[in-house]
Amino acid sequence: MLTIGKLGEAAGVKVPTIRYYEQIGLLPEAERSAGNQRLYGRKAMERLAFIRHARDLGFTLEAIRDLLSLSDRPDQSCAAADAIARAQLAEVESRLARLTALKAELERMVVQCAGGKIADCRVIEVLGDHSLCATDHRHPETELAQ
Amino acid sequence: MLTIGKLGEAAGVKVPTIRYYEQIGLLPEAERSAGNQRLYGRKAMERLAFIRHARDLGFTLEAIRDLLSLSDRPDQSCAAADAIARAQLAEVESRLARLTALKAELERMVVQCAGGKIADCRVIEVLGDHSLCATDHRHPETELAQ
DNA sequence: CTTGAAGCTATAGTTGCTAGAGACATTAAG
DNA sequence: CTTAATGTCTCTAGCAACTATAGCTTCAAG
Known part of the structure; x- marks a missing residue:
C-alpha cells in the first residue's frame, strides 16, 4: 500500500491533485491507515494512471468520468468510448487549425x-x-480554451 | 456616444465582458448618462477593438495590459512590444507542437x-x-492551458 | 402611459487545479 | 527515547477569463 505522496510520485500527479480527484469523485475514497492517512493499492494506481494519461491527451475531466465508467462495463459496446475519443480528436484538430492561423499572423507581426x-x-x-x-x-464561437 | 450594448455589438464583445474589462482596469471607467448608463466614444471603441484582437491572437490579459500601456507611449522603443509578441509566438509554437503530437496519438487510438x-x-x-x-x-511542466 | 428590452450592481459559478494555514502522523538521526 | 524534519490531514481561498443569476432601474417604441 502506498501513501498519497508515493502514489503521486509514481503516477506523476501532484498530491493535492489526487485529493482533488477524490473530492470530485473521479477516484473512490481511499482506505485510511490507523493515523487517518490515505492508502492506495494497485487498482487506484491504475485508475490514476488512466486519468493522467487521458488528461495528457487533453480530455476534460467530464470526458474522463465517462470513459472511466465505460471501462467499468467491459461487456458493453465500445461505440461510446470511440465517440468520446473522436470528439476529442475533432477538438484537437480544430484547435490546431486555429493555432496555425495565429502563428502565421504573429509571425507576420x-x-x-x-x-x-x-x-x-x-x-x-x-x-x-x-x-x-x-x-x-x-x-465568435470557438474558444481558444485548453 | 454608444451604449454598452451597441459597443459590444460593434466590437464583437459581450456586454458583461466589457464591464469586466472595466472592473479589472483594462478599460477606463466609462462616462455615464444622466440615468447612470455607460457611454462610449471612439477612443473606447478602439481600445476595446485592440483588446479583442489581441485576445483573438491568444495574448493574456496581462500581456494586453502591457501592450496597451506601451501603445500609450508612442515615442518609446518598440522593443518591449516586439518581445511580448515574440513570446506569444513562441507560446503558440509550443502549443502547436504539443497538439500535433496529441492528434497523432488520438488518431492512432x-x-x-x-x-x-x-x-x-x-x-x-x-x-x-x-x-x-x-x-x-x-x-510535467508544459501546461495544455489556453 | 405602458410594456418590454436593455441597463445597473453585486454575487456566485465555471475548469482544473494550486497555495496557504494550522494541526496531526510518521520516520530517521542522535 | 526524544527530537526534528518531513509528510499528511482538513479547510479555505485563489488563479484566468469570463459567464450567469437575481433583483432592481432606465429607456425607447407604440
Whole structure:
C-alpha cells in the first residue's frame, strides 16, 4: 500500500491533485491507515494512471468520468468510448487549425517590426486595426480554451 | 456616444465582458448618462477593438495590459512590444507542437478501435496503459492551458 | 402611459487545479 | 527515547477569463 505522496510520485500527479480527484469523485475514497492517512493499492494506481494519461491527451475531466465508467462495463459496446475519443480528436484538430492561423499572423507581426519607436510599431498597429490583418482569425464561437 | 450594448455589438464583445474589462482596469471607467448608463466614444471603441484582437491572437490579459500601456507611449522603443509578441509566438509554437503530437496519438487510438466491446477497446486500453503509446506525450511542466 | 428590452450592481459559478494555514502522523538521526 | 524534519490531514481561498443569476432601474417604441 502506498501513501498519497508515493502514489503521486509514481503516477506523476501532484498530491493535492489526487485529493482533488477524490473530492470530485473521479477516484473512490481511499482506505485510511490507523493515523487517518490515505492508502492506495494497485487498482487506484491504475485508475490514476488512466486519468493522467487521458488528461495528457487533453480530455476534460467530464470526458474522463465517462470513459472511466465505460471501462467499468467491459461487456458493453465500445461505440461510446470511440465517440468520446473522436470528439476529442475533432477538438484537437480544430484547435490546431486555429493555432496555425495565429502563428502565421504573429509571425507576420514580428517580422514587420522594424525595431523603431512605438509610433511606427507594426505589432501595436496591427493589434489596433484588424483590417491590417491577412487572415480573419476572429471566432465568435470557438474558444481558444485548453 | 454608444451604449454598452451597441459597443459590444460593434466590437464583437459581450456586454458583461466589457464591464469586466472595466472592473479589472483594462478599460477606463466609462462616462455615464444622466440615468447612470455607460457611454462610449471612439477612443473606447478602439481600445476595446485592440483588446479583442489581441485576445483573438491568444495574448493574456496581462500581456494586453502591457501592450496597451506601451501603445500609450508612442515615442518609446518598440522593443518591449516586439518581445511580448515574440513570446506569444513562441507560446503558440509550443502549443502547436504539443497538439500535433496529441492528434497523432488520438488518431492512432480511434483508428485501432474495431468497434467491438469495451473489453477489446483500444481507446480504453491505450488510456489505461501508457506503454501502448507510440509517442511520449507526457509533459510535467508544459501546461495544455489556453 | 405602458410594456418590454436593455441597463445597473453585486454575487456566485465555471475548469482544473494550486497555495496557504494550522494541526496531526510518521520516520530517521542522535 | 526524544527530537526534528518531513509528510499528511482538513479547510479555505485563489488563479484566468469570463459567464450567469437575481433583483432592481432606465429607456425607447407604440
